[in-house]
Each structure stands twice: as C-alpha cells, then as structure tokens.
Amino acid sequence: MTSGYFSASQVAAHSSENDCWVIIHDKVYDVTPFLNDHPGGKKILLKNAGTDATKQFDAFHGAGVLEKYGALCIGNFGEPPKAGAVEAASADASEEDDEMQFGEMVPFGDPSWYQQWGSPYYSESHRRLRRVMRQFVDREIMPYVHEWDEAKQVPMSLFRKCAEMGILASIAGTGTLPTDYFNVEDTILFRGGDNAIVNPANFDAFHAFIIGDELARCGSGGVLWGLCGGLGIGLPPVIHHGTEELKRRVVTECLAGRKTICLAITEPAAGSDVANLTTVANESNDGYIVNGEKKWITNGTFADYFTVAVRTGGDGMNGVSMLLVERSMKGVSTRQMQCSGVWSSGTAFINFDDVLVPKSNLIGKENKGFKYIVENFNHERMGIVTQANRLARVCLEEAIKYGSKRKTFGVKLVDHPVLRNKLAHMSRQVEATHAWTENVIYQTMHMPEDLQMIKLGGPIALLKAQATQTLEYCAREASQIFGGLAYTRGGQGEKVERIYREVRAYAIPGGSEEIMLDLGMRQSMKVATMMYGAKL
Numbered sequence: 001m002t003s004g005y006f007s008a009s010q011v012a013a014h015s016s017e018n019d020c021w022v023i024i025h026d027k028v029y030d031v032t033p034f035l036n037d038h039p040g041g042k043k044i045l046l047k048n049a050g051t052d053a054t055k056q057f058d059a060f061h062g063a064g065v066l067e068k069y070g071a072l073c074i075g076n077f078g079e080p081p082k083a084g085a086v087e088a089a090s091a092d093a094s095e096e097d098d099e100m101q102f103g104e105m106v107p108f109g110d111p112s113w114y115q116q117w118g119s120p121y122y123s124e125s126h127r128r129l130r131r132v133m134r135q136f137v138d139r140e141i142m143p144y145v146h147e148w149d150e151a152k153q154v155p156m157s158l159f160r161k162c163a164e165m166g167i168l169a170s171i172a173g174t175g176t177l178p179t180d181y182f183n184v185e186d187t188i189l190f191r192g193g194d195n196a197i198v199n200p201a202n203f204d205a206f207h208a209f210i211i212g213d214e215l216a217r218c219g220s221g222g223v224l225w226g227l228c229g230g231l232g233i234g235l236p237p238v239i240h241h242g243t244e245e246l247k248r249r250v251v252t253e254c255l256a257g258r259k260t261i262c263l264a265i266t267e268p269a270a271g272s273d274v275a276n277l278t279t280v281a282n283e284s285n286d287g288y289i290v291n292g293e294k295k296w297i298t299n300g301t302f303a304d305y306f307t308v309a310v311r312t313g314g315d316g317m318n319g320v321s322m323l324l325v326e327r328s329m330k331g332v333s334t335r336q337m338q339c340s341g342v343w344s345s346g347t348a349f350i351n352f353d354d355v356l357v358p359k360s361n362l363i364g365k366e367n368k369g370f371k372y373i374v375e376n377f378n379h380e381r382m383g384i385v386t387q388a389n390r391l392a393r394v395c396l397e398e399a400i401k402y403g404s405k406r407k408t409f410g411v412k413l414v415d416h417p418v419l420r421n422k423l424a425h426m427s428r429q430v431e432a433t434h435a436w437t438e439n440v441i442y443q444t445m446h447m448p449e450d451l452q453m454i455k456l457g458g459p460i461a462l463l464k465a466q467a468t469q470t471l472e473y474c475a476r477e478a479s480q481i482f483g484g485l486a487y488t489r490g491g492q493g494e495k496v497e498r499i500y501r502e503v504r505a506y507a508i509p510g511g512s513e514e515i516m517l518d519l520g521m522r523q524s525m526k527v528a529t530m531m532y533g534a535k536l
Contacts, residue, residue: 004075015050023052029072068143108427109397128197133214145220152343154226163257172235174379175205181251216390219495221502225345230262230299233380234307241364262299264308275317281310287358300348301336317370322363331355341502381464388467388506389433395478396426422477429470458523461516468507475500
C-alpha cells in the first residue's frame with residue numbers, strides 16, 4: 001500500500017479492463033490483477049470501475065476481505081492533509097481510551113467490560129493483553145481462516161508466531177505459566193518483568209481466559225483446535241506428572257512451537273467411558289509394547305507426540321496408565337478423519353501396532369493414569385466453554401452487522417421485530433453464559449485446589465452443556481438471519497456457515513451434553529449432602 005492521495009477524477013480515469021481502480025471506504029484499490037479471480041466475476045468489478053464502490057462492496061462482503069487483499073490498496077481517496085495538520089489518533093493509540101471502551105461497540109458483540117461496564121475481575125494488565133491479542137488475531141489469523149479451513153491444515157508458522165507471543169505457554173498452563181520450560185524474555189507478552197504487557201509473576205486464569213476468548217474471535221473451531229486442542233489437553237499431564245527429562249525434552253519443544261502434541265484417549269468403542277478403554281501396554285524388558293486404536297483424536301494427524309491412555313493393569317479405572325508415545329516410534333500410524341467440521345484440527349484415527357515405548361516415557365505412576373485424566377477434565381471443559389461462548393457471540397455479532405445493512409421489503413433486517421426477537425434471545429444466553437464462566441474462573445483462583453475437583457466438577461459440567469447449547473442456538477438463529485449466505489462456504493456468511501457445521505464438535509467431545517447434565521446434577525447433589533448437610 002502507498003500513502004498517496006487520489007481525487008475522484010484521477011480514480012475515474014482508471015475504468016477499463018486493463019486498468020481498473022475502485023474506491024472502498026476512502027481507500028483506492030487497483031483491482032486489475034484481481035479481475036479474473038473475483039468470485040462474482042470480473043463484470044461486477046468493471047461495472048463499478050473508477051467509482052466509489054463502498055455501498056456495493058458492503059452489500060456483499062465483510063471487512064475482513066479488505067484486510068486479506070490489502071496489497072491491492074494503492075492509496076487514499078480525497079485531499080491530502082494540509083501542512084501542519086494533526087491526523088486523528090488511531091482507535092488503539094490511547095491506553096486511556098482503551099480502558100474506557102474497546103472493540104466495535106456492536107451490542108453484546110464483546111463482553112460487557114469492553115463497553116464501559118465495571119468488573120471486579122480485570123486490571124490494567126488484562127486490558128493491555130486484550131489489545132495486543134486483538135491486534136495479533138486480526139493481523140495473523142483472521143485473514144487466513146477460510147484458506148486454512150479449506151486446506152484442512154494450520155501452518156506450523158502459526159505455532160511459531162504464537163510461541164513468540166507467549167500464547168502457547170498460556171494455553172498449556174492451567175491458569176499458571178510453566179516458566180521452567182520457556183524463556184519469558186523470548187516472548188512478546190511476558191518479557192520485560194514489571195514493564196511487560198503481562199508481568200509473568202501476575203499471570204492468572206483471567207489472562208488465560210482473555211487469550212482463549214480473543215483467539216476464538218476467528219470464528220473457526222478448526223483453527224482453534226488445530227492450534228490449542230492437542231496442546232491444551234495433551235501437554236498438561238506431561239507438565240504435572242512427567243519426569244524432568246521428559247519435560248525438558250517434550251514441553252520445551254512444544255512451547256517453542258517446534259513440535260506438537262495431542263491427547264489420545266477416545267477409542268472406537270470407548271468414548272466418554274474412559275475407564276473401559278482397551279488399548280493395551282504390556283510390560284517387556286525394554287519398556288511397554290503398545291497395541292490398540294484411538295479415534296477422533298484432535299491434532300493426531302500431524303502431532304509429534306501422543307499422550308496416550310493405555311491399559312497396564314486389570315479392568316476398570318485402576319488399570320489405566322499414561323504413556324508418551326512418539327511419532328518416530330515404529331508401529332505408529334495415523335490417518336485424517338473426514339468430519340463435518342473443525343477441518344484444520346487434524347482429527348485422526350491412530351493405530352499402535354507393537355509399538356515399543358521405553359519406561360522413561362511413563363507419565364506419572366503405573367495404573368494411576370485415570371486420576372491424571374480426570375484432573376485435566378475441568379481444564380479441558382473450561383477451554384471448550386470459552387471457545388463455544390465466543391463462537392456463539394461471533395454468530396450474534398455477525399448477525400447484527402449483517403442485519404443492520406441488509407434490507408427486505410425496504411426495511412433493514414434488524415428493524416423486523418421477529419428478527420430482533422432472535423437477536424434478543426441470542427444476547428441473553430451469551431451474556432448469561434459469560435457471567436457464569438467468569439464466576440467459575442474466579443473460583444479456580446481462590447478455592448483450594450483439593451476442593452476444586454470436588455466442588456467445581458458439577459458446575460463446570462453444567463456450564464459446558466450451557467455453553468454448547470447456547471452455541472447451537474446462536475448458530476441456528478444466525479443462519480436464519482443470513483439465509484442462503486449461511487448455506488455457502490465463503491463470503492459474508494463464512495463464519496456462520498462454518499460454526500454451524502462445528503456445533504457437534506463442541507456438544508460431544510470433552511463429555512457429551514447428556515453426560516454433562518447428568519454428571520453435573522449427580523455431583524452437585526453429592527457435594528450438597530456430604531459437605532453442607534443438605535437434607536435430600
């Protein structure tokens with residue numbers, strides 16, 4: 001992009017097939033090299049050649065298209081500023097303004113504390129983190145989501161960029177930073193100590209929440225799971241229970257974005273019923289011989305490491321162990337599964353055929369693996385809650401934006417009471433879920449750890465069901481508002497179409513809604529009677 005200024009007459013002079021300029025939102029674009037690639041055909045562009053095409057552009061495209069094709073921008077429309085004039089400050093230039101409000105101010109398009117509402121949960125470091133994360137997502141992720149989704153792959157370059165930011169270390173922790181296994185001074189978020197965007201000593205669960213929430217604005221479960229899915233649930237067992245040698249070798253590489261990891265528990269005949277998994281690890285002189293199959297494993301297609309639940313003992317939960325299996329080991333094979341959604345997450349079918357795993361790759365103690373799996377459930381489910389509710393919010397925001405410009409029968413969609421009713425129900429569910437999420441996060445920071453497994457398991461299970469059912473509702477209603485655009489991959493309805501396909505990926509993994517609802521009430525009633533003496 002150049003910084004020149006062009007008048008209306010100058011732009012109008014470029015109105016042929018061999019020299020085609022247009023004005024969009026006061027920027028001048030040379031679309032000549034793009035004519036043959038335009039999805040709607042070149043005639044539409046030529047019809048508006050040499051003119052201000054903002055209105056026509058907004059009718060069929062989202063703002064993200066301009067970011068993706070920013071290289072076509074050659075300058076600004078209008079008169080250059082006079083000598084000595086002071087240009088308007090950018091929206092994110094002032095930290096004081098950022099403290100007051102943040103984002104596009106679409107109703108319920110962001111959490112309430114972004115829109116001048118007070119909150120007891122967030123400090124200045126949370127606000128700084130929010131700003132930096134939004135800039136990162138808008139620049140490094142948002143323009144490429146559709147491309148990555150269609151390619152069914154997230155590039156390794158994204159892992160490295162996220163590692164440089166400090167995002168991977170934030171995702172892999174459970175509200176804390178594993179600072180022993182990455183250098184904070186090598187990251188953008190944490191370097192500089194007291195002057196850092198986030199002082200690593202002050203990093204808390206709300207910082208991690210902001211990172212997950214802002215990443216989810218990309219509107220793709222596939223990209224989120226491709227980047228966070230395996231790391232967020234596969235690495236914590238190694239961090240908490242692996243040997244120091246295993247941590248130094250595996251955790252450091254994953255947090256640096258050079259290697260990837262996944263959690264391999266689910267099997268063709270054992271999903272939520274973890275205690276009855278059948279993949280076996282028989283002890284030998286050299287270690288363990290692993291045989292079995294795993295299915296629906298996020299990141300399994302490209303993972304370098306597999307945190308695998310295996311049976312080393314008798315039936316049931318007391319015979320389960322966890323092993324760190326490496327792709328380089330003979331007998332490991334994977335193939336990508338063709339799923340309805342989360343395409344770029346590398347969902348895999350994994351086969352272990354006489355895989356020899358050294359005893360040094362045992363995670364924790366033998367036959368104690370079920371405990372380590374359960375320990376990670378709350379963390380995994382809260383990650384799903386964070387993503388699901390932001391994706392629901394994305395559906396709401398996209399629906400409001402589209403409904404504010406699209407007209408039917410001469411009236412904007414948002415001016416039809418029946419459609420405002422849809423937006424109202426979407427908003428109340430998203431806001432209620434978000435408030436509950438913040439409350440639970442606060443408890444994880446202040447409740448003793450030994451009580452969290454007992455007292456928070458039930459509410460988190462219910463919260464997961466709440467979040468995924470909110471997502472399903474919002475995806476459906478947004479699809480109805482977008483109409484045919486939400487039935488087409490790409491274009492204005494891109495995010496809504498993709499999210500609607502991914503609803504089941506949130507409602508089933510991490511504990512299906514039916515199991516979560518039952519578990520949530522059983523656990524809560526047990527806690528009420530045992531800890532509080534409820535007369536039930």
